Amino acid sequence: MTLSKSLIWFRRDLRLADNAALLEACNHTDVVYGVFVFDSTILTQLPRDDARLGFIHHAVGELKQALQARGGDLLVLHGDPAVLIPAQAQALGCQTVYANRDYEPYARSRDAQVANSLTAAGSALVLCKDQVIFECDELLTGQNKPYTVFTPYMRAWRKRFHSSLALPYPDTGKAQWHKSGEDLSPMPTLSELGFGEASITPAAKPGREAGLDLLARFTRKLPHYHTLRDFPGEPGVSGLSVHLRFGTVSVREAVSLAISQENEGASCWLNELIWREFYQQLLWHYPQAAHESFKPAYRALQFPGEPHWFEAWCEGRTGYPIVDAAMCQLNQTGYMHNRLRMIVASFLVKDLLIDWRWGEAYFAAKLMDFDLAANNGGWQWAASTGCDAQPYFRIFNPVSQSEKFDPEGKFIRRYLPQLAALDNKSIHAPWLAKQLPLGFVLGQTYPAPIVDHAIQREHALALFGKQS
Numbered sequence: 001m002t003l004s005k006s007l008i009w010f011r012r013d014l015r016l017a018d019n020a021a022l023l024e025a026c027n028h029t030d031v032v033y034g035v036f037v038f039d040s041t042i043l044t045q046l047p048r049d050d051a052r053l054g055f056i057h058h059a060v061g062e063l064k065q066a067l068q069a070r071g072g073d074l075l076v077l078h079g080d081p082a083v084l085i086p087a088q089a090q091a092l093g094c095q096t097v098y099a100n101r102d103y104e105p106y107a108r109s110r111d112a113q114v115a116n117s118l119t120a121a122g123s124a125l126v127l128c129k130d131q132v133i134f135e136c137d138e139l140l141t142g143q144n145k146p147y148t149v150f151t152p153y154m155r156a157w158r159k160r161f162h163s164s165l166a167l168p169y170p171d172t173g174k175a176q177w178h179k180s181g182e183d184l185s186p187m188p189t190l191s192e193l194g195f196g197e198a199s200i201t202p203a204a205k206p207g208r209e210a211g212l213d214l215l216a217r218f219t220r221k222l223p224h225y226h227t228l229r230d231f232p233g234e235p236g237v238s239g240l241s242v243h244l245r246f247g248t249v250s251v252r253e254a255v256s257l258a259i260s261q262e263n264e265g266a267s268c269w270l271n272e273l274i275w276r277e278f279y280q281q282l283l284w285h286y287p288q289a290a291h292e293s294f295k296p297a298y299r300a301l302q303f304p305g306e307p308h309w310f311e312a313w314c315e316g317r318t319g320y321p322i323v324d325a326a327m328c329q330l331n332q333t334g335y336m337h338n339r340l341r342m343i344v345a346s347f348l349v350k351d352l353l354i355d356w357r358w359g360e361a362y363f364a365a366k367l368m369d370f371d372l373a374a375n376n377g378g379w380q381w382a383a384s385t386g387c388d389a390q391p392y393f394r395i396f397n398p399v400s401q402s403e404k405f406d407p408e409g410k411f412i413r414r415y416l417p418q419l420a421a422l423d424n425k426s427i428h429a430p431w432l433a434k435q436l437p438l439g440f441v442l443g444q445t446y447p448a449p450i451v452d453h454a455i456q457r458e459h460a461l462a463l464f465g466k467q468s
Helices: 020-028 051-069 081-092 105-120 150-160 208-228 241-246 251-260 264-285 307-315 321-333 338-351 356-366 372-383 398-405 410-415 453-465
Strands: 005-010 031-039 074-079 096-100 124-128
Touching: 005 020, 005 081, 020 031, 020 096, 020 124, 031 051, 031 081, 051 074, 051 208, 051 241, 074 081, 081 105, 096 105, 105 124, 150 264, 208 241, 208 251, 208 264, 251 264, 264 372, 307 321, 307 338, 307 356, 321 338, 321 356, 321 398, 321 410, 338 356, 338 372, 338 398, 338 453, 356 372
Parallel strands: 005 031, 005 096, 031 074, 096 124
Antiparallel strands: none
8 A cells, every 4th residue: 555645844833742733744644744944934034143043953853853753754845845845755755745824925935846846746735823823814794804903903813712712723743743854954054054153042942942931921821911021121021022933832732722711811911822813814915015115105205314213223323321221121032022022123123213114123133032024013003004003193202212211221221231320210211310320421421312302203293193
């Protein structure tokens, strides 16, 4: 009897447990091979010290070891998946390639190329839903259109959801794993991939075990999430974003935790997970939003901000402590607290009058948890150009935001030690201090503000008001 063979192509799902495509492969074929491709199209766009490569490389290595423990192995390749995946499927005699669906424009284009090549060779690409609870067209309005406002989407999500949707997919421990050869090539090193040591210390440890540990520890903090999540100086958030991004923790595991507790903190966190899906379905239906303002009225908006202001923002030299501390956190760890993402985005667009796409691109280059849908959605929300954006006339005041969400300056002191000696009031706006510590010189010890918030706010209102 001829055995049916399949290839499981791991991408944003770097785990064996609770994996939709892996389950499909094991349920429908006799023999399963595993492959991961370091996509050269993506890698060539990254800096040589990109810390995400270290995270991914570790997780892939962990996955390879897990497969070896089950009698198989993971073939790890480097190159163009549109070429390598069909070639590997043909070389191994696989009739089907299984993978979990990715909703980003590049991934959709790549997968279409792979599917066409496989079809031409007499095999097929099967894509499964794995990184969201509801995907694509599964949640539509009464007019059969995509949701473009979060609250109605959230209500529809909650109404449609039932606990079985968060159950993990069954274990595939009995799968008949096979190596792709007795002398399987070793996994390429970071150096062989063209990457060196990262210049930052990542905020999150890589790998599935690290992700599950974070999930377990967050269980104890979850009841207080709604009260602590906006305070960057407090350990109130989950830290799971990078693990959800690369699939070392599944969305079902996260949602299962959220629904396991009946309290305000758990409900609030579930809404954050729903926001993630809202932006995923939005990008699926409106891929053009990845490159232009969702709202047509703002597509021709000319931002008059100075380029050197953008450089100061990137380097944490704006003279606004909460903004600068947030940018230092990003530059040093590859992570930024969500409240701070809103503050610095508003400041870049509404105070410095810089195109939101500049900030989005900087985040894309720096964030360990970078996800195109969430990053784009968040930036367009802050810039008032998105589908469910804050109105253009609501502009974050960086000083009052700082006073409200870092009242004792704990976060600011952590990333701006030159301000440590300032009192809890002066640390939010040193230029307004009646008395500064001995030896502290504004403009030398710490920059003076590069713009006046009140003046820039009026400029932003005028700029955006013309288009509304």
